[in-house]
Amino acid sequence: MGQITMFKPVLLASIISVMFFSSINSVAFADDTLDVGILHNQANTHLLNGELHLALELYDKILDISPNNIDAMIMKGITLGNLDRHKQSMKEFYNALEQEPKNIHALLGMGVGFGNYGEYKEAYKYFESAYVLNPENHVVNNYKNFAKNVVDKYPYHEVEKPEIFTIDIIEKVPAWVKNNAGWWANGEIDDTSFISGIQFLVKNNIIKLDSTEIQNNKSNDIPAWVKNNAGWWANGEIDDTEFLTSMHFLIKNGIIVIEHPDTMELTEQEKKNADRNKWQFARYLDRIEKRVYDDKRYIEYPNPSNDVIKKFLRDYAKWNFEQQIQIGNKNFPNPEYFLMDGIYHLEYKIYVNEQPSGLPLDHVGTLINSFKYWEAEEFNANDGNVVKIHFVTTKSKADANLWVTWVVRDIGENVLGHANLGKGVIEVALGGYGCDGNFQLFNVDTVETIMTHELGHGIGLTHSTNIDSIMYPTMKKTTYAYCLLDVMD
């Protein structure tokens, strides 16, 4: 059959690739200290290069200079996780959560940590907390779905948690604050003890205050009616919301004077409790580790990226069309076409390669979207007629104009996919090293975008200089399915 020409006079056999930008700086660093800022940059560069031990040294250095640096704790936790040092990693996330109970990276990191030990219910709690804070995020959703599935799938003996375990985000008023209020109303304890309870509520965001709302009036006496209020609350005559609202009002108007939450020093007792909880948490992790060993617990890892690599390596030649793409497309048949009502209909037969079984994300399912994308477009043939593209799948490699496959091998630094031009092979990467230096699977939407781009080459399109075009040679944003650094707050 003859050949129609659409975009180029001949169908070229060339290898086209698409590049992407790395995105390590998704965690915002807000350090004033120049040294610390420089160290962060150096450490992150090492991490992205996969030089985990060098990165670790620098995060430790930052924590020596600035022991409460949350970003360094998070990054150290992630680095340790990538080194499979999950216990140490979780201790870093624990420290971060002590300071910032709603830190989404730390919540996810903790969930991943528990998941890596097969403590799925505990993992689920953390993913759930992260979900409440950021329900739209794809990484949060992927982890939450993971935990939901495995909790039902694998029954296990949950390891006993420490009695005093305050890692959960405090949502409700603790009983001791209410007891204090009752005793204070009865004159059994003094004002200072009552106020320490209120202070606790402010610090833990149970009474939500802007720093500007806190007055510094020097009113020494708390009016008697506040005491009545506290008594009613302790007796259950008014509910938490009512009491908290009245406390909020009193603080705002300087009737109850509290310290600014950011400058609140921990009391000796609070420091002791914090140390004890930290110690308890470490013992808890030891018990978990022992149980995993004793029970010979089978574990499905929350981040499946490494398992996916192993699956692809087991039967290398089956998933990779590396050789064929080098040979080029000259032995592939040209797509058939027919002219109807002044429109050329060009039919591409596509051979869709198999995938290893049990992959965590469905990338094959999104191929139809890439087909639809190009089927909706109209092109111009040299004779002035319109060209429409149609895709049909075929089981026969010999009949196919295009072979489509998904790969995880290194297809070149920062390369997302390959395609022969006009016909031949299309290879799309399922992941890369651009998030945290470890191999990380892309999220399905990224794989779909790469596929649509490469399929564009497959039907003969070259790169566009228009940055908004799908055929622009670089991708503005690649999203990773399970990389903790891919979470935007």
Ligand SMILES: [Zn+2]
């Ligand atoms: Zn390209």
